[in-house]
Amino acid sequence: MTPRSPILATFLSFSLSPRSSSGTGLLGASLRRGGSETVHIADAETSTAATAADVSETSDSFYVFLQKFPLESTFKKLFHTEVIVCPRESLAKDAGFLNMLDGIASNTLLPPGSFEGGSDGGGGARGGDATRSPFVVIEKDQWSKQNEPGCVQLGFGYAACDSPCCGSPHRSENKAYALNSKNAVIANAMGEYKELYFYGVSGGSSSPFPGISGEDAYEAVCHGHMYAIDAGGTLPTCVSDWAGTDYNPLTNNCNTFTSALLKCVYGMSDVKPNLGISDLRTVTCPSEKGKDGMEVKQCVTPAMRASFEVNDAISVE
DSSP states (O other): OOOHHHHHHHHHHHTTTTOTTOOOSSSSOOOOOOOBBBSSSOOOTTTTTTHHHHHHOOHHHHHHHEEEEEETTTTSSSEEEEEEEGGGGGGGTOOHHHHHHHHHHHTBBBOOOBBBOOOOBBOOOOOOOOBBOEEEOOOHHHHTOOOOOOBEEEEEOOOSSSSTTSSSSOOHHHHHHHOOOOOOTTTTBBBOOOOEEEEEEEESOOSSOOOOOOOHHHHHHTOOOOTTTOOOOOOOSSOOOOGGGOOBBBBBBBBHHHIIIIIISSSBBBOOOOOOGOOOOOOOOOOEOOSOEEEEEOOOHHHHHHHHHHHHHHHOO
């Protein structure tokens, strides 16, 4: 059957065909090359990323953003998204910007949810407050000034590799990312048209749970796979294995990865800004039973789980 929409027809014909070695394709397709590498993944480079890692280790609150790019040759009708996680300290040089984000988080955004089985189904806080929003747009004249390379860039795309999480690059440049960067993890995103949205804060003095850094989020969504952490196969898959060959333009694309991070790692809303057919799948987070017997739907690492359990014990006392 021929798709009625010319855009959809173009999308299917390109995205379902083999990717060329030049890294072209649609909807979060082929990953951007890094030097002589075809892909991908965590590498041995640490010098550039050291600043971001050091900042994350000293922070207790992390600011979570979604960046959206239209894709080349789609008349700006198809989109790629990524999650950007910035420790508070990486934004501290611009007190006005940081204060604005704090005000939005306190007064406008839905607070992160509890991951319990009673979640609202769209991610985020249970019993949603109709007066609050899942995200707020950050204007370009504000984010374009944020040049501190202290954030972590989390994205997914097609790659000719079948190792778990090899479709999510985690090189030094991804681990030391500036909020004003227009670089995406894929080659065919239109960086000059980047849009940025703020989803909330993980951790901080007002949160009952420890903050989740970008590094922890990467390990959680990769769930013990190669280049993340070695958990001996004890953790359930976080929506997908995120291998490059797991990519599917309709059911397991870059926007699915973004949903898994927002909903299953951070407990925020997975509602996104006007992605249309680029975002067709509603993700289901892995389900486990907590110590109290309550069902928990969240992607975590063993260290994160231990931290939550200690925090719960303290709150009970």
